Structures are given as structure tokens and as C-alpha cells.
Amino acid sequence: MTPSPEAFDRVEHPGRIEELLNALARPGGAALALEGRDSDPLPVVLAEFEPGRVLVLDVTALGERVGKLRRGLGFRLVGQGDGGMVRTPLLKAIRVQEESGRHWLHCAYPGELEWQQRRDAFRAALRVGMEASVLVRHEESGVSGLGDLRDLSLTGCRVELVAGGLNDELEDERQLLLEITFPDGSRFKSAARARHLKADPGRGTVSAGFEFETPDPAQERRLWFMVREVEREAARVAGGDRTDLAASSLFRPAAPAPLRAHPNSRFPVPPMVDRLAPSAAWLDTQMLALRQGEHVDAVQLSRQAERLLELQEEDREGLLFATRCLNNEPLLVRHGLGVAVHLLDFARARDMPRALCKALTAAAMVHDLGKALLPRELLALPVLDERQHRWVQGHVPLLLQRLDTCGWLSTPVVQAVVRDINERLDGSGYPHRRDGDELSDLARLASVVDVADILSRQRPGREPWSITDIHRWLEKNDSRFDAQWVARYQAHFGRWPVGCLVRYPDGLIGRVASLDEQGLPVRVRLRSDDGGWLDGEALTRRGEPESSLPAPAD
Known part of the structure; x- marks a missing residue:
């Protein structure tokens, strides 16, 4: 979705218009926003332009939407140029022609452009097939969660988190540490606060919009690179068989994906x-x-x-x-x-x-x-x-x-x-x-x-x-x-119910995982540094536990 008109400055100087259009003509530089559609801009290529006369766009990646443009649906070109966001006025196709399996759209050369210096207004969205993980951690409590990066800008990002113990910290807008990891192993760390939350109970996820905490110049330069690369990769992925855009280095797998389950678990998880x-x-x-x-x-x-x-x-x-x-x-x-x-x-x-x-x-x-x-x-x-x-x-x-x-x-x-x-x-x-x-x-x-x-x-x-x-x-x-x-409850679950912590006469401590027909533990997970398991003869010869112990969650 493009920013509101009030956020843009009008550009009317012919030289300046040509300069900004040159920026949109770079690989991954342009996207197309359909008239009346509240959705993300679509990838296109500004193939060429003739000042004062015509723009030529490669709209092959739009698929069936090409027909709507041919029938007169309006659109705007949007993209980045000269450190800001660029947008054309509403344009319409003069003609759309097919040649060698590609669709070329011709439209009038714009007499003006709109330019927005606030680069952070643009959010580069990750498309299907693009993955980047985000570890979110509250330093004070140690609680953390893992999620998927959904979009990225110079001032923040949106993350889809698998629900865990972080909801309180997210709702209270506490300072959290975000670590974004791309498939090539590149990482970006920043302090951030959650500003927008939307729960999806059906999927067990929370969509969280984060605002970065005053990134320094080096972080800003890194963010600018990552936003640009996410944009470019999104255009390449959406382009199908296009060969004019090289794959972004960020999305070339070179390292195993980070562990995505139970980052705080003390013992191996059953x-x-x-x-x-x-x-x-x-x-x-x-x-x-x-x-x-x-x-x-x-x-x-x-x-x-x-x-x-x-x-x-x-x-x-x-x-x-x-x-x-x-x-x-x-x-x-x-x-x-x-x-x-x-x-x-x-x-x-x-x-x-x-x-x-x-x-x-x-x-x-x-x-x-x-x-x-x-x-x-x-x-x-x-x-x-x-x-x-x-x-x-x-x-x-x-x-x-x-x-x-x-x-x-x-x-x-x-x-x-x-x-x-x-x-x-x-x-x-x-x-x-x-x-x-x-x-x-x-x-x-x-x-x-x-x-x-x-x-x-x-x-x-x-x-x-x-x-x-x-x-x-x-x-x-x-x-x-x-x-x-x-009495019925005690008889059903037994003296040493599954899940309770027990101590044996020799000092061994473990959590009961299974009972025999007499209600005695036949498998326990050890309360030790490695959290291993004990069963069979090694457990049987220890006899019955001597006592149960208070047992906070592992």
C-alpha cells in the first residue's frame, strides 16, 4: 500500500523527473500499485522511457492482472530514488502488447512525480519462498520466542511469532532484543519495542509490529541494504522466469536454519x-x-x-x-x-x-x-x-x-x-x-x-x-x-503420578515418565545437567522412591 498523498512533495522539474525515473529503472527499483487496491505494490520493470512522451513497462510478472490494465484500470509506479520514495500520478495504459512471451505496457510520460524523503515509510515485504527468522528476547526475564520476518523497513519490522511466553512483554511494549537471521547466515541485532499486535488463535500465532530503538548510523546503513535486498529478491521471486535480476545474497542458503523450538528448554524435549x-x-x-x-x-x-x-x-x-x-x-x-x-x-x-x-x-x-x-x-x-x-x-x-x-x-x-x-x-x-x-x-x-x-x-x-x-x-x-x-483421584494417578519429581534412597532425583501396573516408576528423566533418562534394571534395583519433591516446570 502506498503512503498517503500528504506525505509526498511534488516534483515538476523535467531534469529531476528524469533523474528519479532513472532510479526506478534500476533492477528491482519499481513496483506497480493498482488503483483502489489496498494491497502491496506488484513487481514490474521500467524497461525504458522517452522524456515527455512515453514509459514502457515490462508487466509480465503481473499475470492475469495484465488484462485489467489493458481494460483501463489505473495504476501508479512506486519505488525508491535519491534516498526517498517516488510515486507517479495515476497512469493508464495506452496499449499492452505481447512479444516473445512478455507483456509490454506503454503509458504516457508523467508531467510530475511525488517524492517522499522519509525512506522509512516503505516496508519491504517478504514473498512466499523468502524466509528469514527472528529471535525475540526479553533480556531481564530471559523469555524468548522465534518467528518469521514478514516485512522490514528502516524503522521497524513485522514478525509472525509462534505464541509462547512473550505476550506480556509484547503488550507492555517493553524493550526487547531482536535478532534477524537470513538464509546466508547474515544477522542483524537491534533493541526494539512492539507497537502493534494482532492475535491469530486459529494458527496459534501473533503478528507483532516492532519499532527499532534509535539505530546508529552503521545499523541504518545495514538496514537500508537489507530493505533494498528484500525488495529486489521479492521482485525476482515474483518475476518467475525473469533473468534480469540476480538473486540477493541474503537469501542464498549458506547456514543451517536456527533452532525453532523451545529456545529456553533446560533439558531435551520429549x-x-x-x-x-x-x-x-x-x-x-x-x-x-x-x-x-x-x-x-x-x-x-x-x-x-x-x-x-x-x-x-x-x-x-x-x-x-x-x-x-x-x-x-x-x-x-x-x-x-x-x-x-x-x-x-x-x-x-x-x-x-x-x-x-x-x-x-x-x-x-x-x-x-x-x-x-x-x-x-x-x-x-x-x-x-x-x-x-x-x-x-x-x-x-x-x-x-x-x-x-x-x-x-x-x-x-x-x-x-x-x-x-x-x-x-x-x-x-x-x-x-x-x-x-x-x-x-x-x-x-x-x-x-x-x-x-x-x-x-x-x-x-x-x-x-x-x-x-x-x-x-x-x-x-x-x-x-x-x-x-x-480418594478416586489419588487411586487413579497413584502415589507417584506421571510428571511428579521423586527422590530415591541413593539420592537420585528424576521426574516420573511411566508407571508399572503396581504404580511404581519404570522410567524417569534425571534431574541432572544432561537431563537423561533412566529405566529398566538400572531403575528397578533402586526400589521405590523415598519421597516426592516440589517440582517447578523444567
Whole structure:
């Protein structure tokens, strides 16, 4: 899309017009913007011109759009010249002729041009087949994410990020470090801040527009080169069989692509974590979409619930273990998936209908997302006073309002897993202080699964609990939690449930990955520098673990 007319100066001197047209005639120098089309300019070649009479354009790369130009659709030539952006007035074809498989457009020589000194107004967009990766990192927290470069200018860039733990930093416009890597191995680093965000929950991505933080002269020169090369490569790629443009050196592969998964992972990542990652990414972008005023995407919620059902059928222990390895995700994402996967695993073991299992999984995934609509400063407080506690309780009705498009979710399931999951048998819960007589079996079960998961995780001002301490606390609070469902939960997942951290008598520490029929660990991931695995005879001879340990995410 071309800049607004107000941003340009008019150029009427014949010598100056010819000078700027010479710049557009250079390889990759010109593009064509169609009249009334709010889209990126299209690559063309200004093949020749005769001052005062005619311009001749090679428009072969436009394909079927050539016919529209032949029928009189207006257009402008745009490009760069003399350190600025150049644009012609609206032009129309005098004739279009085909010769040797190429299309040549003749139009009137412009009596004036428009020139814009602000070179940063032009964004060079990467076309299909052009790839450049971007590592985005928040230095203070160490949180990072990887994405794809979509366009580049002298003042910023647009990046499509796979959702991770960066959304808070992006929304707060905190200073981040960007590192752009091109296929030839060239890198460009700059501090930047996110100025524009758009979530795409369906794809689990966030489109972020970044503004570079006061680049120095050397960075500006580098940016100018990269913008020009991206432009040129875009023209070459779009040109098909054109041979007049050499490939840009930036896009000649000369180095392996940077690692694109789990840049913060401490240990080797099990395959199931990669399988679970799209669901985590969807939840992350759904939170951002909620904060931007949207509602829960009913179609995507259904698809993600189906995805978890399929993963559970494929490898239930692998999926349970994976919920403890999402260290790069926000707490609301990790907790939502943890509750969903454990509730699903329990429901499947009791032969609940598949439709009910899916609804339970979906509701559990999003049950806490109303907190994304609360101030983050409030959620970060380790201790809440009475007023703040009431404020936090408001997350339940906030989410219920945003679930109005999810008609496929049955009302009883939504009431049990979203509305009543924080209620307690003695009426001490929220938001409506319902007591035992008003709580369904599903709500009683969900509350046990919910509390067991959240107590096992690191939270603001609160350390995680061991699974042994969680079980004892649930048993002790039988006035608040249904003792039968507590016992059933413990019997199903066992004393050493998959995902918990255990210590053996000889001092070995590992996270349980698989259990035998007696509920004893038969495979653990070691809590050591290499994060290796231990199973078979080497684990069996150690006997039963002596204790469980608090276990923050790896």
C-alpha cells in the first residue's frame, strides 16, 4: 500500500523527473500499485522511457492482472530514488502488447512525480519462498520466542511469532532484543519495542509490529541494504522466469536454519511436548485475543479439544508428562492444559462418553482464561486483601460472557468446570459461594483436579508443593473437597503420578515418565545437567522412591 498523498512533495522539474525515473529503472527499483487496491505494490520493470512522451513497462510478472490494465484500470509506479520514495500520478495504459512471451505496457510520460524523503515509510515485504527468522528476547526475564520476518523497513519490522511466553512483554511494549537471521547466515541485532499486535488463535500465532530503538548510523546503513535486498529478491521471486535480476545474497542458503523450538528448554524435549505445543500456542493467542475484545473461538476450541483427545489415545503417559515441560508458557496456559489433560485422563478411565470427555477437556482448557482480562499487576501479587480477592473472583463471570459463542459446549459442563470449579463443599468458594448440595459430581471432581494442579506449580510468591503434601492437604480439607473424589483421584494417578519429581534412597532425583501396573516408576528423566533418562534394571534395583519433591516446570 502506498503512503498517503500528504506525505509526498511534488516534483515538476523535467531534469529531476528524469533523474528519479532513472532510479526506478534500476533492477528491482519499481513496483506497480493498482488503483483502489489496498494491497502491496506488484513487481514490474521500467524497461525504458522517452522524456515527455512515453514509459514502457515490462508487466509480465503481473499475470492475469495484465488484462485489467489493458481494460483501463489505473495504476501508479512506486519505488525508491535519491534516498526517498517516488510515486507517479495515476497512469493508464495506452496499449499492452505481447512479444516473445512478455507483456509490454506503454503509458504516457508523467508531467510530475511525488517524492517522499522519509525512506522509512516503505516496508519491504517478504514473498512466499523468502524466509528469514527472528529471535525475540526479553533480556531481564530471559523469555524468548522465534518467528518469521514478514516485512522490514528502516524503522521497524513485522514478525509472525509462534505464541509462547512473550505476550506480556509484547503488550507492555517493553524493550526487547531482536535478532534477524537470513538464509546466508547474515544477522542483524537491534533493541526494539512492539507497537502493534494482532492475535491469530486459529494458527496459534501473533503478528507483532516492532519499532527499532534509535539505530546508529552503521545499523541504518545495514538496514537500508537489507530493505533494498528484500525488495529486489521479492521482485525476482515474483518475476518467475525473469533473468534480469540476480538473486540477493541474503537469501542464498549458506547456514543451517536456527533452532525453532523451545529456545529456553533446560533439558531435551520429549516428542509429545512438540505435539502439545500447538494447543499451548492457541491458548496463549486466545488470551491475547480476549484482551483485544474478542470472544473464545468456538471452532478452534473444539479442534484443540479433539487434538488432546487424540494425543491421549495415542500416548496417555507421554501427554501427562508433557504438561510438566511447558516451561516457556504463561502460568494460565500451563495450568489450563494441566487440568484439561488430567481431567480427560480420569474421565477416560471411568469410560465417560467421548462427547462428554471432549466437553470436559475444552472447558478445562479455558476455565481460568478470564484472569487474562484482569490487570497483570493484580495477578502478580503474592498476597491479596479482601477487595483484591473479590476483584480476582470476577474472572469467572468475565469468561462466561466470552463463551457465548461456544454453543456446542453443554451447559452442565460449563457450569461444573467453569462456573463452579472454584466453589467448595462448605460454601467458602467463589463466585457464588455454593455449598455441597448445589455442586454436581463433575464440579466436585473438577475442583480436586484444579487444586492439585495449581498447588504443584510455581506461582507469584508461592513455591510449588510436592505431590505428597498435596494429597495430605486434600485429605485434611475434607470439609471443602469431596473425600470420595479425592480418594478416586489419588487411586487413579497413584502415589507417584506421571510428571511428579521423586527422590530415591541413593539420592537420585528424576521426574516420573511411566508407571508399572503396581504404580511404581519404570522410567524417569534425571534431574541432572544432561537431563537423561533412566529405566529398566538400572531403575528397578533402586526400589521405590523415598519421597516426592516440589517440582517447578523444567
